[in-house]
Each structure stands twice: as structure tokens, then as C-alpha cells.
Amino acid sequence: MKKLSCMKKIFFTLLFLLGVTFNICYASTFTVNSEEEFKTKLFDEFRRGEKYIKIYINNFKEMDADYIQNVLNSVVDDEEINWKCYLKELGFSVSENPYAVEINKIDYAVTDEEREFVNKEIDRILSEILKPNMTTLEKEIAIHDWIISNVEYDKTRTRTRPYQALTGSKKAVCIGYSLLTYEMLDKVGIPCRIALGKVSGGEEHAWNMVNIDGNWYHLDTTFDNPHNTNNTKNWNVCRVGYLNATDEQIKKDHIWYNDLPKSAPVSISKLHSMNLKNKEVWVNVGQVIVPKLEFYPQTAINKDVSYAIPDDGIIYMTYDEKTGKDTLYAHKVGTTKIRIISDDGNFMQDMIVHVGAPANSISLNKTNVTLKKGGFVSIIAKVNPSNAYSNELIWESSDSKIARVDKNGKISGVGKGKTTIKVKLKYKPSIYKILNVTVQ
Template identity: 30%
Template sequence: MIVISLVTFAPVFVQAHEVNDSTEDSSYNIKINNINEKYYSGNVSRKNKNLLNAAVQQQVKQPNLLYSNNSCSTINQIKQVAKDNYLNRNTSFSIHYTGNFSDLKGILNEVLDYIDESDDYLANSIVSSEVRYHGYNQDVDIDFTVEYLLTYDQENWVNQKVNSILQNIIRDSMTQDQKEKAIHDYIVANTAYDETLVKHSAYDALHDGTTVCQGYALLAYKMLNEAGIPAKIVVGMVDGSSVENHAWNLVNLNGKWYQLDCTWDDPVPDVQGRVRYDYYNLTDNRLAKDHAWDRSKYPVANTSYDLSITNVPVKSVVLDKHQITLKVGETTSLTANVLPANASDNSIIWKFDAQGLISFDGISIKGLKPGKVYINAVSNDGAFKDTCIVTVVNDTEVDFNNSRQWQEKTGIDTNKSWKLKFTKTVASSTANKNNIYVLDELYNKVDVDISFDVTKDTLVVKPAQSYKSGKVYYLVVTTNVTSDSGQKISKPIIMKFTIK
């Protein structure tokens, strides 16, 4: 039986830049024990199953080592099964290998290299991996014990949080350049460098608001890729270090690669909300002035970047509604759009004095009591605005949406009397203020006098006091008005009129 142990420790990075008396160690070690480098060949007619089973039992008794009974016959199958377990953050799993191999060391390195090279985020989220082989040719168990920066639940939380943030800061109308800037600005403005050098993950950045360069790079990588922007994590040296002690990103925009260091755009001491662009989309040569890395491992970044292309000025603010009438208790929506759609700053400032008449959360308006409110949607720079007039009215017996709307009248005198001529004589008992009335713009009843004209088929509606200049009123005739023979009108009649 052959027993082989491979232990790898993934590098953990912190930024030494602008941190006094702070250093950081990183290491990557491979230990191969008990390997006979000679090549053996021959025929075996039987296997010592008891010896193999004893070895398996001994391994099972070790803490945190669980068997998943994954069976693989090729190296590629091992790679995929191992990666799936890594992605699910399984700390212990086993693979049963039934294929032929002669270079155990090569297989171990090939599988772990595949894990590292297939996913930058995963590779930089692994703290350590220990892989053990035991068995015979075509009958070998491979045991993995892995330590990660985060648990599976923490990674799920990060994914959900990233999706939520992107929904708030990314718009479909944005260019790739604008999306990258929005992500960079969010990370720099909402994260502080961890000067205790103990927080290394995207979870730390999002949950606690602080992390070292590894967390900055991991979060930027995840957010950029989720937004559809190809990115990589670069591991290198800064501050004259001879060992890898820093991590940052490479970003691909329109087929060109750029160097992006969110950590060094957020130097210590932290200033809340401060965003800098000193290390934003640099070329390799520009970044190499204070960063070093193995360039053979990464794409070339040799294109100068013009940050101004992300700055698209606001031209206008447009509301989807400019007049809203709500009954008390009713709700409706109000939406503001900044134009052009890809303007760099699409934020809106809502300005209004509710006076207890409405509630408004930037999306939904609810009428609370009768009155009029002017809601202004203003661009963040204050240069553009649009206005909606919200009128809250009392509830009425008449459904305005299920009535006959007579043509609106404008320029009406303040003492206007309306004559209503019916096709039949009107029953005197129904010709009253309950059945025929005038409402003001808040649907409050206005005092009027109701009388017959010369004949009983014509009614006169006259204001008890003058109407107010410039105001809107509604003349209402309900279905309770009947003829002498008991006939009713089919629908309420409403006529809007405006006083000059």
C-alpha cells in the first residue's frame, strides 16, 4: 500500500502600504512524504483487501474526514469532482480513483493547479488543502481536507448581498466603463482598510466594512464578474517586498485589460465616503512604479485609460406623472427618470412639503387628508427638476370612473348659474342638494341653491357664494334624480369647470 500526503497553504495577503510597523507573511509549501521515486511494474494476482480496509478504517476515525463515495476513473473526473466539492465549501471529502497512474506527485499538483487556475475567487478563498492517497493502482482513495476563508453559508450571504448592491448601483443603460466605476466607487466608499490585518474576505468587507487587500480584490472580482465585466485577481509585491504580500485586480473593458487596485485607492487613515482614482485602470508600466508581479501569469495591460468617458452629464429629469388626484386612503406610484439614461449620476432628490396630506417614500404616494402637495424631483446637482401636483380629495358617493363626463368648461364667471334641462319633468322631491351638488377641487361640497326654472323640466344650480377665481369645481347630478313618472338617468353626470 502507498500512503502519500500533500499539504498546500494558500497565500494570505495584506497591504503594507501606508500601514506603520505592519508586515505580512505568505507561504506556499508542498510536502511529499513516503514516495518511492522508482518506477515499478509487474503483475499482481491478488490484493490484500484486509490491509487496504484497515487503512481506510484508520483514516475514517480521524476527525472531520467524511467520505462522499465519489468514484472517478480519469484525472479530469477527479478535477471536476474536487472542484464541485471546493465550490460547495466542503471541508472533508473523498474520491475513489480506479484509473491507472504512475506519477502521484504529478496528479496531486495537477488537480490542485486546476482548482487554482479555474476560478480566481475560489483559489484566493482557500486557506489550506491537505490531500492523502492510499491504496493500490486502480484502487486508490483520495482524501481531501480543506480550510476556507468562509463557510458555505457565509459565501451564500456574500452572493445575496452582492446581487442586492448591484441592483441598486447598476442600470441596464450603463456602459461597461460606468458599471466598473460604480463598483469601484461603492467598494472604496464603503470599505475601510483593516489595520489589524486579520480580516481577509469579501464577507468581512460587506458585513463588517473592513478588510485587507485580499478582501478588496475578492469583492471587486465577484462584483465585476457578476456585472458581466471580466476580471482577474493579481497577486504580487509592494513596498519593496521580496515575497507576495498584496492583491489587486485586472479588468477587461471592450477587449482591453487594465490594472485596478481598489485598496490603494482607499488609503489609511480611512475617510468615510472618500473615493480616489490614483490606481484606477492603469497600464502595467504605470502600476509597476510601486507594484511588482509575475507578468507571465497575467494578461498584458498596455492601453491608457481616459476616466472622463464615464462622466455623462444629466440633461433633464422627467416624471411619469404631472397631475395626480387621490382619494383619502388611495395610493399610486410616481417615477422619475434622469436623462440621458446612461447619465453618470442618476440619483434623484425628492423635495416636497407633505403637510400631513400625503405619505411618499420615493416610489408610492398615499393620500392622507384633503389638500394639494407639489412634489419636485431634482437632479443630484440641482440643475434640473420636474414637478407633480398631487391633489388629495375626500371620498364621494359618486364614482367618477363610472359616470358620464360632460365636456370641461373653462373661463367661467364666479357667480355662474347652471341650467340643467331634462327630457321629462323632474320630481320635486328629488330636486335637492343631496342629489344635485357642486364639489370643489378637494371634493368638498360647495353650498348651492337648487330651483326650477320656468318649467319643471329645467333646474337652475346657483352658488350661494361666489366661486373662487382660478379654482376647479365639479357639477354632479346623481341617479337619485327622477322624473315625475319615476324614471332615472342611467349614470351620474359630472362636469368639470374652471373659474376664470
Template identity: 30%
Template sequence: MLKRITFLVIAIVLIKPIYDFGSQWYDDVMQFLNNHEVKIEDASFEVLSSVSSAKETLVNTAANALTTVDVELPNSVQTTEELADSFYYYLSRWETNFEIHYVGSTADIENIIQKAIDDAASRDQYIFGHLAERTIEYEYSSLDAKIKVHQTYLTNPAQEDVVNEKVASILSTVDAESMSDFQKVKFVNDYIVKNTEYSTNTAASPHSAYAVIQENKGVCQGYALLALKMLQALGVETKYVVGEVYTGGHAWNLVKVDGEWYHLDTTWNDPTPDRKNIVRYEYFLVNDDKLKLDHTWIHSDYPEAKSSKFEFMAQIDHAYEQDGVIYYSNVDDNNLLYRMDLNTGETAPLTNSRAQYIVGAGEWIYFSNYSNGAYLTKIRTDGSDESTLYRGEVDNLFVEDGYLYFSTEEGLKKLEL
């Protein structure tokens, strides 16, 4: 007898709402401008490199987490658990066509296969998140079954080699052993947000971790799967969460920090339209009560997140971090430029100017001053010597190779620091 069973694992199309958390405003407030003679150069045609050189030695935890262990499969399996082991073996190697010989009673063969598949898929959420359509055919007698599987994925072995190499390279730039769980989660959140544009316009599946890390584009599923991969490699206990928001299906993560579970939505921490290096923290280490205001999920499928320890992070926008201090636009206080000590959580305004596109170099902070026409402004990290550098609307600030770069109506400009 020949039966055909078709299992469909539909790739979840998870669409992020098109909105921007950042405030955009102008006012006519006039200020006395300090006269500073600075040299502003056109930089529109320069080729800029933002690739940091990786250390020669990779982080051990990352290398261990990305290693596949070779095992030998038996010629046949006799129990549901052994069948699940075989399924997992092939799924973990992204095999598209494989056959398993099952020896035993086939009276309940359909349920046996389904239970084995569910078991195998649940062993690794990264693999589970990349599963697509599956077709199973089997021939069987009363005590024997030959199971043929065609499994498709949102990725492939070559793409996963790239993911593993890039993740290891990225994590080699940090000292994981000296980092707290909070610092690890923040590093991963910031890396993904700063380097990814929310988009379905990708060559690879936008739902895959590969698209996010290789093409710097993707959707929430890819964001969450890459976060899962990176955080697990750093030794942070992490889960992949599937739920819904008002636009439909959505995916994010649960992470364990200092023994407590928190939600992390890297997609919703990434402003849309994309704002280059700008990171939000409204959905960074939040509890169930906060997240359920605009997210839904099957609560019984995941651990509870009850702590509000890190709720202070939600006020941060356009953040720049230096030596354990974050300089940021405070969304809870009219977007004034603030500073926060990450070790204590203490906050204080640095100036009464409204700031966006905040960057820094040495003892200076640079920003677009929305209390003064979005002019390019600088201020010392202690809040002194605030002055205007460029009298014109600027945005998308970044520092590289001793220069401050910023966008104007005339194009990209640069200022030697």
C-alpha cells in the first residue's frame, strides 16, 4: 500500500507596521549662535568603509554553539524517539530529500511520524523557524515502513555556512566572558538594528537569518532568528516566539537576563523608515504586561516575563554609548538630550536642546539640534560648551576615520574632528 501525506509548514509572512517612533518637528526659536570657524567639506562621492577588522581568535562560546556534531545513523529505527533522532539528523543538516526505514508496528504510523517530526522540530528553534513546505510519502506493511521525505527550508547549507562564519566574526569583536547578560543582549539588539533595514526586497528569503546578516535586510522572522543564533552563541538562554500584532503574524524573542525572562523585539526597536544607526529600546527587555498592550501570543507555550527591572530603557532614542554612559534623546521629556549611567540607571539632562542623530568622539557629543532648526551642534560630555557647527538642517550623523559625516540638502558633508 502506498500513501502520501503532505505536511505544510507555511513561512509566516510577518509585516512590521510602517511607522516611525522618532519625533520630527521644527520650530522658530531663535538662539544666540556661537561663532566657530570650522571646515566643512563635501563628502558625497567618498567611498566609506564601516567594516571593522575581526580578531584572529574567535569567541569560544560562539565557535562551540555553531559546531555540528557528526553522528552515525542506524540502518533502521524501531521507536518514535529513534525516528525523531533521524528526522533531527537530516533537518539539522538542511537535507531536502532523505529516506528513513522504520521497523515496528505500523498500525498508528501516521501519528508516529507526526509525533517524531514535532519532536525533531522542537529540539532547535533556529531550525524550526527556517522550516518551509514538507512532503512525506511512505510504503508500509504491518511491521515495516519506508518513509521518504522532501523538506524545503527558508535557507540552505551554503547560506548557513555564511551565517555561522559571520556570527562568529561579529562575536569575536567582543569579550563575551567579561560581559553581563544585559550587555550581551544589548550588543545583539544594537547590532541587528543598526545593520538591518526592514524590507521584503531580498534575494534570499526575507524570513531567514541569512538575509538579515548577509543582505542587511529582512522581516521580523529573520530578525528574531538571527537574534536567537547570536544570543545562544553568547551563552544567553533565548527562545523564538511566534505571535501576532495588529498587522498579522509576528516573531520576536524571549531572553533570560540575571535569571529573569524578558521580551526582546529587535524588529520593533528598528525604526521604519530605516534611520541608519538609530536604535530604539521601547521593546528591549520588557515584561508580559508591557508587551501584551500590542502583541499577542499563546502564553502557556512560553515562560512568564514578570520583571520591570529594565523599563527605564524605553525612554531612549537616537542613542550613543561611550564608557558605560548612554547619551540619548529622551522620548519621555520632549526629546531633550540626556545621559544615562548604565551601571546605576541614573539619568540627567545634558542640555535643554532637543536632540536626534546623536554620535560622539572623545569628550564631545554631536547631534542634530531640533531646538534650533536641526542645525549641527556639539556639546561636551559634561554638558558644557554647547555650540553650533553648521547652520542648516542635518541628519544621519556618523563618525569614521577622524571625521564627522552628516547629510544636508546639498548632500553628504564631513568635518574633521
């Protein structure tokens, strides 16, 4: 038996950066016909956690122990092996006629019992959080949300494995978060990588990259975790926005040193917050009510909302087939409150709505004005009836070379001649008044 001493050194150096997949282990024997097939099969068997692997080799050139050692080293140096296998030590022997490699000493940092538990526990969790017909993105978000809601950061920095993230105090360091994220996403067929690097301040850190519908994004469940509240370390602080971040976004506080795919240029994410800018509005009967909502991030996948309306009859709602959205209308005079609810139910905002009588006319203190070139006059306009709340007006000159008017009804004489000024109700332009202007 020949031990791979160089590999042993690699494994112990990377002890806290390696991972496992969680499948039941069986002795494995197979035949390969090329170096690439050898590497692929070996990778798969390490992922399975096999303790004894025998490989029959056809059509290998330069078949000797040194060659096999180099091949094995190249597999171990592959980042996927480092992430998923958590190997500690390997030993192998080579035989001839036919050529065969027996890897008969494989030490892992996890037990068979841990593998089996994690495998079953992930199946159980996924059965609870995933629903039929979910999209790839929806599955990823469900997994992300479960991890950040149920796993706490291990401030002792000793819990590195998914098993530790799922048992006892359910704590783990960043590599534990990343490996658990990897295993859960892999279970549902979502391609995922583990990024190894540093964060602001120089701390070693691990996170994920995930492929959603052909595009790669960064995913850091450690940074997104609301349980992480140790302000002495930047990467323990509760943050949002690390779900499907781009390279440019993640570079603000992450640096990676392993070879990763380039991210998509635009992030896709879940909704983190919703803010209502016009929390109190004044409108008239018949007017459309438009909540001015701000969503963070703007790239959130679902910014739809629903409305909870009292049965006082002041507001009514219709469904607009053209836009696929609900439209709110002021129905009768009074004051009421609308509750706006995000589609996922996580965010709510209340809007106070004052509904006045429907406007029916505009009155002016003057209908004919004469002024000199360079002079000005202010016109007073009133919306009728007096309890019409929405009374914003728009002023327009039919010939600005003769007279101009500002938004407050101040008319300025520009050049000699006659023109008209039109003042109309902003929300209902069909209600207007005409003013005749002569400039001398």
C-alpha cells in the first residue's frame, strides 16, 4: 500500500473547507476507459462516501503508481472534491493484468450515521417547505429562508458540518452554512458551487454560487442570517441582499480565490421591504386611488400586492384585465383606511384615504384680463363644491408668445395680442375654465 502523503497534507490543510454528500456507503467496483472517466467516477464515489473503491482500467498509458498518484492528486485538487468529500487520508495500491487501482484506505471526517441522518433530515425538511409546481427560483428561496431561519452562527467556530447545523443547538460556521445550502439545493437538482475567499476585514469565508435558469448568482446564507448579531465581526452582522447577488454587488465585501463562473449582470431576489410614500391621501368620489409603493430590492421577483378594504363603502375595488391588477376607486364621501399587503404576506402598509365630493366645476375671480407687456396679474381659481378634496389645477396658455402662466395662476404679459388661458382639474381634465387675455 502506498499512502499519498502530499494528499494527506492537502486534506488536513483544507479540513475546514471541505464537505460531504450524504448517501449510504457501499463498496464500489467499476471499469473506466480514460483518465477523464477515471476522475469523474472517482469524484462520484468520494461524494458517496465510499470506503473501498476498486477501479479496473482499460487503455491507460504510462500506467504506474506515480501516474495514478498524480491522477488522484488532480482529483483531490479539484474544488468540487474539496467541497463535498471531507477527506482526511487516502491509501492505494496498483495491480496489473488487468490494471486496477484499489483505494483501500479512505478516511472521512464524518461518520456513516451522520451521513444517513443528514440525508434523511434534508428529505424531511424539503418535503415540508417545497410545494408542487414550484419554480427553480421559488425552491431556492424556500431553502434559503429555511436555513437562515433555523441555523445560528457558531461563535466558537468549531461546527463546520451540515450535521452540526441540523442537530443540537443547530449552529455552524460559514462553511457549515455553505455545505448545508449546497446539499439542499443539490437534492432538488439546482446546480450550486461553493465560493472560498475572504470578506471585509480579511476573515476567511465561504458562501455559494447558484445557477437559476441558466444564470449564476452569489448566495450567502451566513450573511443573510438574522440570528447573526455579533457586531464584533462584520460577517456576523444580520444583513439582507445576499440572495442572488451579482459579482459587482458581492465584491463590495467579498473576495473569492477559487475559479467561479461569472454571475448574471442583474440580480434576482426576494422582496426585503415595502414602503408606502403616500400614507395619507385626499381624493374625490370617482377618482382612482394610486398607492405609491417603494420595493427593495427593485429586482425582487414578486412585487404584487393585495388590498384589505373596510366594508364601509367608501372605497371599492375592481380587477383590471388589461394590467392584471386591482384598481381602487373612491366611491362615497368619508374617511377610511386601506391595508396594503405584499404578495408573500411579509409586509403591510396602511393608507388613510379622505374622500371628498366629486368636483363639478371651476370658478375664476376673473374671466377677462387686460394687462401690459411686462406686467402680470394673479387669478384666483376655486374648485366646486368646497368639499372636493382633490383640487389640483393645471394652467395652460394657448400662446406663450403673448402670455405665460405659472402653476399658481400668475399670468405674465409677453407680447401684444390676444390669447386664452385654460385652467383644468388635474385628475379630471374634462372640468375646465377658459380665461381671455389681452396684452397691450
